[in-house]
Amino acid sequence: MKRIMEWVKEHKYCYSFLYLILYLLAFFLMEQISEPQYLIHSNLDDKIPFNSYFLIFYVSWYIAFVGSLIFFMFYDKKDYQDLSFIMMNGTTLIFIIYFLFPNYTDLRFDLVPRNIFDQIVNLLWVIDTPTNVCPSLHVSISTAVMVAVWNSKKLKKNHPVWRILIIVWQILICASTVFLKQHSIIDVFAGCLVTLLFSVICYKVNWRKMLGKTIFRSLL
Known part of the structure; x- marks a missing residue:
């Protein structure tokens, strides 16, 4: 542990990981103060079947979220910074949207448990x-991981199979949001658009140069 802490002190870009604290505070704050006003619903939502087995992929999102940041933190500085830029700016924008346009879905139903997955989904719906x-945080963050993994030159060269498997995993996480009736298909597309926006900025704009002129330049 001591060696890890010493390594982090020498690689100050890792301090951006502390954004997760702000993420959690914002998430729980929005849950408390938000008063839903805008219903998000599409006719396509009614045609997508419920499948509780997708719970496996839905909860694995937490591993993908934190795990991807930790992995790239030690694996490749540039990939970590790119992922952090896309993911953290994306989630910040989404929280702003939640604040300005508090929204909700009406997709849930009275689920009679037939197996352990149904029982856990019922518990998930309570929590x-x-x-x-809208936009979906699950989708925005998962697609951000997909973009970072796809653009990682080191992964492409050294671990091509794992690179593809991780991308498939993130696609399944996105799919789980609609199969569990957690999100509308509109939320999915909106989450993808948020990631697309910051991906274009990340790889087409010299944001590092601009960040270097701010108080956050130590993160470079």
Whole structure:
């Protein structure tokens, strides 16, 4: 542990990982103060079947979220910074949207448990309210991981198979949001658009040069 802390002190770009604290504070704050006003619903949502087995991929998102940042933190500085830029700017924008346009879905139903997955989904629905859904944080963060993995030259060269498997995993996470009736298909597309926006900025704009002129230049 001491060696890890010493390594982090020498690689100050890792301090951006502390954004996760702000993320959690913003998430729980929005859950408390948000009063849903805008219903998000598409006719396509009614045609997508419920499948509780996708719970496996849905909860694995937490591993993908934190794990991807930790992995790239030690694996490749540039990939870590790119992922952090896309992911953190994306989630910040989404929280702003939640604040300005508090929204919700009406996709849930009375689920009679037939197996352990149904039982856990019922518990999930109690814990995770159907509010603040568009754009989907699950989708935005998963697609950010996909973009970073796809653009990682080191992964492409050294671990091509794992690179593809991780991308498939993130696609399944995105799919799980609609199969569990957690999100509308509109939320999915909106989450993808948020990631697309910051991906274009990340790889087409010299944001490092601009960040170097701010108080956050130590993160470079």
